[in-house]
Amino acid sequence: MARANLLVGQSGGCTPVINQTLSGIIDEAKRQKKIARAYGMRNGIVGLLRDECIELSALSEKKMQQLRRTPSSALGSCRHKLSDEECAIVLGMLAKKNIRYFLLIGGNDTALTTVRISEYARARGYELNAIAVPKTIDNDLPFMDHTPGYGSAATFVAATTQEAGKDTEAMRLVDPVKIIEFMGRNSGWLAAASALGKRSRQDAPHLVYCPERPFDIDGFLSDVEDVYSRIGYCVVVIAETIRDKKGDRIGKRTSGITRDSFGHPYLDSAAARLAELVESRLHIRSRYDKPGSLQRMSMGYGSAVDEREAFSVGKQAVRYALKGYSDVMVTLERRSKKPYRFGMGMVPARKIAGIEKYLPASYINKKGNFITTAFLDYARPLIGALPDFIRL
Amino acid sequence: MARANLLVGQSGGCTPVINQTLSGIIDEAKRQKKIARAYGMRNGIVGLLRDECIELSALSEKKMQQLRRTPSSALGSCRHKLSDEECAIVLGMLAKKNIRYFLLIGGNDTALTTVRISEYARARGYELNAIAVPKTIDNDLPFMDHTPGYGSAATFVAATTQEAGKDTEAMRLVDPVKIIEFMGRNSGWLAAASALGKRSRQDAPHLVYCPERPFDIDGFLSDVEDVYSRIGYCVVVIAETIRDKKGDRIGKRTSGITRDSFGHPYLDSAAARLAELVESRLHIRSRYDKPGSLQRMSMGYGSAVDEREAFSVGKQAVRYALKGYSDVMVTLERRSKKPYRFGMGMVPARKIAGIEKYLPASYINKKGNFITTAFLDYARPLIGALPDFIRL
Numbered sequence: 001m002a003r004a005n006l007l008v009g010q011s012g013g014c015t016p017v018i019n020q021t022l023s024g025i026i027d028e029a030k031r032q033k034k035i036a037r038a039y040g041m042r043n044g045i046v047g048l049l050r051d052e053c054i055e056l057s058a059l060s061e062k063k064m065q066q067l068r069r070t071p072s073s074a075l076g077s078c079r080h081k082l083s084d085e086e087c088a089i090v091l092g093m094l095a096k097k098n099i100r101y102f103l104l105i106g107g108n109d110t111a112l113t114t115v116r117i118s119e120y121a122r123a124r125g126y127e128l129n130a131i132a133v134p135k136t137i138d139n140d141l142p143f144m145d146h147t148p149g150y151g152s153a154a155t156f157v158a159a160t161t162q163e164a165g166k167d168t169e170a171m172r173l174v175d176p177v178k179i180i181e182f183m184g185r186n187s188g189w190l191a192a193a194s195a196l197g198k199r200s201r202q203d204a205p206h207l208v209y210c211p212e213r214p215f216d217i218d219g220f221l222s223d224v225e226d227v228y229s230r231i232g233y234c235v236v237v238i239a240e241t242i243r244d245k246k247g248d249r250i251g252k253r254t255s256g257i258t259r260d261s262f263g264h265p266y267l268d269s270a271a272a273r274l275a276e277l278v279e280s281r282l283h284i285r286s287r288y289d290k291p292g293s294l295q296r297m298s299m300g301y302g303s304a305v306d307e308r309e310a311f312s313v314g315k316q317a318v319r320y321a322l323k324g325y326s327d328v329m330v331t332l333e334r335r336s337k338k339p340y341r342f343g344m345g346m347v348p349a350r351k352i353a354g355i356e357k358y359l360p361a362s363y364i365n366k367k368g369n370f371i372t373t374a375f376l377d378y379a380r381p382l383i384g385a386l387p388d389f390i391r392l
Numbered sequence: 393m394a395r396a397n398l399l400v401g402q403s404g405g406c407t408p409v410i411n412q413t414l415s416g417i418i419d420e421a422k423r424q425k426k427i428a429r430a431y432g433m434r435n436g437i438v439g440l441l442r443d444e445c446i447e448l449s450a451l452s453e454k455k456m457q458q459l460r461r462t463p464s465s466a467l468g469s470c471r472h473k474l475s476d477e478e479c480a481i482v483l484g485m486l487a488k489k490n491i492r493y494f495l496l497i498g499g500n501d502t503a504l505t506t507v508r509i510s511e512y513a514r515a516r517g518y519e520l521n522a523i524a525v526p527k528t529i530d531n532d533l534p535f536m537d538h539t540p541g542y543g544s545a546a547t548f549v550a551a552t553t554q555e556a557g558k559d560t561e562a563m564r565l566v567d568p569v570k571i572i573e574f575m576g577r578n579s580g581w582l583a584a585a586s587a588l589g590k591r592s593r594q595d596a597p598h599l600v601y602c603p604e605r606p607f608d609i610d611g612f613l614s615d616v617e618d619v620y621s622r623i624g625y626c627v628v629v630i631a632e633t634i635r636d637k638k639g640d641r642i643g644k645r646t647s648g649i650t651r652d653s654f655g656h657p658y659l660d661s662a663a664a665r666l667a668e669l670v671e672s673r674l675h676i677r678s679r680y681d682k683p684g685s686l687q688r689m690s691m692g693y694g695s696a697v698d699e700r701e702a703f704s705v706g707k708q709a710v711r712y713a714l715k716g717y718s719d720v721m722v723t724l725e726r727r728s729k730k731p732y733r734f735g736m737g738m739v740p741a742r743k744i745a746g747i748e749k750y751l752p753a754s755y756i757n758k759k760g761n762f763i764t765t766a767f768l769d770y771a772r773p774l775i776g777a778l779p780d781f782i783r784l
Contacts, residue, residue, distance in 0.1 A: 014559050019782075040784065043565050054784060063782060070781040072558035078565045156692075163689040166464035167406050173435050173470045178685070272661075292681035293570075297555040299779060300548075300692025387691060389462040390411075390455060392432065392446060 003034055004100035006318065008056070009041040009048065010073035010135075011106035011113070014296055015149030016156075017310035018135045021105050022075065023068045024314020025133070026056045029101075034322055039097065043076035044104070045113060048093050049086055068311070071297040073105075082113060087120040095126060101321040105133040105314075107141060108356075111349040115327050129321040132329035132349045133313055137296045139189035142355040143347040144331035148313055149296075151306030151382035154193035156294075157182050159301045159386055161194040164289060165204025165235050166389055172233035177224060177278050177286035180205075181271035183295055184239040187358045188212055190295070191239040192371040193379055197386040204235035212359045213368035215242040215250055220274065221281055223369050228284060240290075242270055250274065303384035309342055316344045340381030395426055396492035398710065400448070401433040401440065402465035402527075403498035403505070406688055407541030408548075409702035410527045413497050414467065415460045416706020417525070418448045421493075426714055431489065435468035436496070437505060440485050441478055460703070463689040465497075474505060479512040487518060493713040494522040497706075499533060500748075503741040507719050521713040524721035524741045525705055529688045531581035534747045535739040536723035540705055541688075543698030543774035546585035548686075549574050551693045551778055553586040556681060557596025557627050558781055564625035569616060569670050569678035572597075573663035575687055576631040579750045580604055582687070583631040584763040585771055589778040596627035604751045605760035607634040607642055612666065613673055615761050620676060632682075634662055642666070695776035701734055708736045732773030 006029050010018055022040070029038035038057040041047040054075075059067070067074055082090065094102065104114045111132040118130035134141050137153035161180060168178040184190045188210020195205055206227040209215055220236075227234040242250050251270035271288035278286035313330045320328065328346040335343040363375035398421050402410055414432070421430035430449040433439040446467075451459070459466055474482065486494065496506045503524040510522035526533050529545035553572060560570040576582045580602020587597055598619045601607055612628075619626040634642050643662035663680035670678035705722045712720065720738040727735040755767035 010562070014562050046565060056784075066780065066782040067784075069779065070558060071555055073562040074558075074782055074784050075562075076564070077562045080565075159692065160686055160690070163463055163691060164685065166462060166466075167685050167689045170402070170406050170465040170467075170469045172468070173438060173472075269664075287685065289684035289686060290682055291686055292683075293556065293559050293679065294552055294681060294683055294686070297559045298552070298692065299555060300551065300690065387461065388458065390458040390466055392448075392459075392466050 003036050005098050006035050006038045006101035006103065007041060007053065007094070007097065007099040008038065008103040008105065009044040010075045010077050011044040011104055011110040012077060012079060013136065014072040014077060015135050015137050016071040016152040016297055016299055016302070017149055017307050018072070018105060019067050019070050019074045020307050020310035021133055021135060021148060021314035023064055024311040025103055025318055026059060026064065028315040028318035030057055032318060032322055035101065039099070040075045044078035044080065045082060045090065046078040046080050047076065049089050051093060053097070069299065071299050079109065082116055087117065090117055091121055091124060091126060094121065094128065100128060101318070102128055102130040103133055103317050103321065105135050107134065107136045108353050111329050111352040115349045118327050129324060129326040131317045131321050131325065132352070133317045134329055134331070135310070137183065137190065138185045138187060140185055140187045140356045140358070141352060142357045143351060145334040146332055146382055148306060148310035148332065150189065151303035151309070153190055153295050154196065154379060154382060155303045155384040156298045156301040157190050157193040158196035158383060160291065161204050161235065161237060162197040162387060162389060168204065168233050168235050169202070175285045175287045176228060176233040177236070177275070177284050179236045179238065179271040179275050179286065179288040181238050181240050181269055181288065181290045184211065184241055186211055186241050186356055188239045188364070189359060191237050192359060192363060192375050193383070194237040195371050196376060196379060196383060202231055202391070205237040206234050207236045207369045208371055209238045209242050209369060210359055210364060211239050211241040211243060212364060214245045216245070217277065221277065224278055225282055236274070238270055238274065240270060301384065303382065305382055313344060320346060395428050397490050398427050398430045398493035398495065398713070399433060399445065399486070399489065399491040400430065400495040400497070401436040402467045402469050403436040403496055403502040404469060404471060405528065406464040406469060407527050407529050408463045408544040408689055408691055408694070409541055409699050410464070410497055411459050411462050411466045412699050412702035413525055413527060413540060413706035415456055416703040417495055417710055418451060418456065420707040420710035422449055424710060424714055427493065431491070432467045436470035436472065437474060437482065438470040438472050439468065441481055443485060445489070461691065463691050471501065474508055479509065482509055483513055483516060483518060486513065486520065492520060493710070494520055495525055495709050495713065497525040497527050499526070499528045500745050503721050503744040507741045510719050521716060521718040523709045523713050523717065524744070525709045526721055526723070527702070529575065529582065530577045530579060532577055532579045532748045532750070533744060534749045535743060537726040538724055538774055540698060540702035540724065542581065543695035543701070545582055545687050546588065546771060546774060547695045547776040548690045548693040549582050549585040550588035550775060552683065553596050553627065553629060554589040554779060554781060560596065560625050560627050561594070567677045567679045568620060568625040569628070569667070569676050571628045571630065571663040571667050571678065571680040573630055573632050573661055573680065573682045576603065576633055578603055578633050578748055580631045581751060583629050584751060584755065584767050585775070586629040587763050588768060588771060588775060594623055594783070597629040598626050599628045599761050600763055601630045601634050601761060602751055602756060603631050603633040603635060604756060606637045608637070609669065613669065616670055617674055628666070630662055630666065632662060693776065695774065697774055705736060712738060
């Protein structure tokens with residue numbers, strides 16, 4: 001292919017390292033002679049429709065370093081499903097800007113959008129190499145060992161659970177039960193990471209509940225009572241998406257306003273509800289924390305491995321596009337377990353769409369209230385350094 | 393006074409640097425020849441009543457370093473008001489252990505407990521030098537420039553607001569309004585700190601509401617609409633204790649279960665309620681974050697100034713006790729504004745009790761929806777380095 005331009009966009013929820021991936025793409029695009037200029041679309045595909053693109057290849061090295069240290073999506077994000085008319089607009093824009101390398105950083109939906117644009121272009125005789133680049137803190141994309149973004153968020157989850165453990169331990173005569181609600185679309189990858197800093201039975205977390213198993217309130221209360229009677233306090237971690245046997249979210253609102261003004265069911269915090277139940281049924285004072293979007297943007301707790309890998313998948317995406325690949329998503333592979341070494345590969349982007357990867361059964365204990373060492377062995381190489389707190 | 397022992401305890405809510413103060417006390421106690429041994433009571437005064445004390449002067453330098461890097465109260469905390477009978481037990485314990493230097497790290501209530509024990513001892517002819525040592529992330533203790541613990545929590549608040557700003561800016565086509573609820577017993581010191589990292593009009597926060605001013609819902613909605621129409625997204629910071637004109641907390645629950653099983657009124661998150669209002673009245677999608685106890689224990693965002701000061705007040709408390717002072721609380725003073733230089737002093741502990749220090753009127757703008765540069769000038773020297781994020 002003759003010298004042409006590259007266009008990149010970011011889509012879906014943010015991560016602390018998605019701009020590392022963007023930097024990797026820019027960095028590689030600058031090195032490749034076949035690429036004249038690299039452009040970025042503002043707010044994903046929506047920005048392209050509005051012709052809101054900016055040039056990225058002119059960024060100074062200083063700005064590039066700053067970009068790598070900035071969380072969230074520096075180009076802006078969106079959640080948008082393209083209509084047929086919009087595909088035509090997109091193709092017009094690509095042709096106008098001589099874009100032959102098209103990269104979208106995102107998850108399942110983004111993979112589909114990438115394929116859709118590429119197929120639309122190909123059917124109309126426009127040569128385009130379209131690559132999807134993975135990112136999600138949820139770690140739920142299939143066909144890869146893990147996702148860029150997970151290691152950083154998992155470090156946040158592990159370290160803040162250690163901190164919450166020290167806080168609850170110190171305050172055990174006042175508020176002995178703490179419930180922490182972490183993200184995780186429909187999987188327990190992040191909740192499970194809370195156990196990575198646990199070194200002794202007294203350390204938090206004491207109980208971990210993932211959405212891969214139905215959540216039973218009586219079982220939960222009995223678990224809490226058991227831990228509390230043993231050590232005098234209890235730190236519980238839940239994934240925000242835990243559901244009961246009927247499949248209803250634990251935070252589902254059953255009275256008052258049950259739907260928001262957009263018609264979506266209102267979900268109260270599952271942690272808030274469980275803290276209330278611990279107080280009303282067990283008569284033990286209970287507090288809850290819901291770090292919310294902090295876990296997808298916190299730069300206070302980092303994973304150097306995750307940063308490096310996120311940067312690398314960006315570079316690799318450009319190389320794949322230049323080699324003529326299209327309609328694929330870059331994947332992260334584990335080439336070696338000890339010492340941990342990663343590699344990269346690819347998978348047809350269409351295969352990613354609509355599939356979520358859950359915690360395998362071997363990562364959750366029999367009782368469904370904690371995770372196993374198999375999970376810890378899997379996750380430990382992906383995260384950053386965890387603190388070692390003192391117990392007097 | 394002849395060679396005797398020192399006893400220290402921690403009380404009330406934790407901070408990221410309260411163990412720095414504990415380390416300062418141990419460090420100074422080791423250096424002072426008049427002090428034979430330093431003991432720590434587990435869970436504050438409750439531990440002393442139960443004779444649960446541990447020796448601290450034997451801690452190795454390595455353990456001391458680890459202690460300084462551990463958040464929360466390593467000795468454990470409590471909230472306990474002493475009865476007369478308990479004062480007698482306390483005195484018995486002090487005599488048994490030959491304690492003549494008695495230090496409690498805490499806030500208002502702790503200051504009172506210190507005085508109560510010291511007066512009880514003195515009335516019975518037992519010589520005791522009792523010193524209260526300040527700590528609180530809330531910064532609401534009177535007669536001092538600021539409190540140990542505030543600088544670290546303020547750094548957390550400022551940096552995570554910057555991060556939330558980048559996240560909301562990136563997601564503005566999806567969830568353009570973000571409401572963040574920070575702690576602050578009855579004051580806006582922490583909420584105000586959210587503005588410390590703001591460098592331009594586009595940067596978060598765009599609105600800051602403190603409990604020092606009555607909160608008006610219509611005014612709030614109009615403020616949000618205004619910011620949103622101007623820049624396309626809006627990050628609002630509130631103190632968890634904001635109240636309406638009648639003095640009711642914004643998060644006060646008015647239907648369903650309104651009191652917990654301990655009889656305390658149930659408070660839902662004010663941020664959750666405001667996010668609902670933004671959706672139902674302005675029809676703008678809104679999310680909220682409530683970092684909760686994370687802000688009082690996060691080691692991911694530190695203030696070296698706060699760490700150093702917290703260590704110093706611990707050392708100073710020991711020196712005051714040895715000089716024969718009693719019934720005082722150590723204070724932090726600002727000896728020089730530019731360059732910032734702190735000093736220490738003392739105030740009668742009894743004067744601290746029951747007084748909360750609020751944001752002065754000059755620190756809040758006329759509309760009551762943001763803070764002033766006077767506040768920023770006050771707070772900036774107290775916090776750690778803040779990130780400098782890129783905007784493409």
